[in-house]
Amino acid sequence: MPAPIVFKTTHRVRFSDLDLYNHMSTARYAAYYVDHRMEGLRDELGWDMKALGALPFMAVVRRLEVDFIRPARGDQEITIRSFVREFRGPDAIVECAMVDGAGKELSRCLMTVAYVDRATNRAADWPAHVAALFFEKVAG
Secondary structure (H helix, E strand, O other): OOOEOOEEEEEEOOHHHEOOOOEEOHHHHHHHHHHHHHHHHHHHHOOOHHHHHHOOEEEEEEEEEEEEOOOOEOOOEEEEEEEEEEEEOOEEEEEEEEEOOOOOEEEEEEEEEEEEEOOOOEEOOOOHHHHHHHEOOOOO
C-alpha cells in the first residue's frame, strides 16, 4: 500500500481567533483544519480555487470531530499535518493533528470529506484515479 501524502501548514494564532481566556475559540479550530486542507490541495495537487471550480466533482466536508488536548494561545505558532487515511465509498477519512512549536499535540481532528458529482449533485464513490492522487506514487 502506498504511503499517504501528508499536507503540512504553519499558522500563527491571531487575536481575532481568541476567547476571553486567551485560548483559540472552539469554533476557530474547524476553520483552521478546513483551511489547512484547502491550502494542501492547492500546494500539493495544484487545486487552487479556479481549478476546484473546474473539477467534475465537489469535495464537501460533511463531518468534523475535534479532540481538544491543550489550548492553542494567542500569537502561538502552530503546525497542522493531515493525510487521507482511507476511502469508504463517497467518504474520504482524513486524519489531522495540530501541534505547537515543540511538537506537543494541541488537538486532533477526524474529517470526513464527501465526493459529490457536480453533474448530478449527488454523492458518489471516489474514483480510483482521484483517490490515487492522495498517495505517493509507487515505483515500478
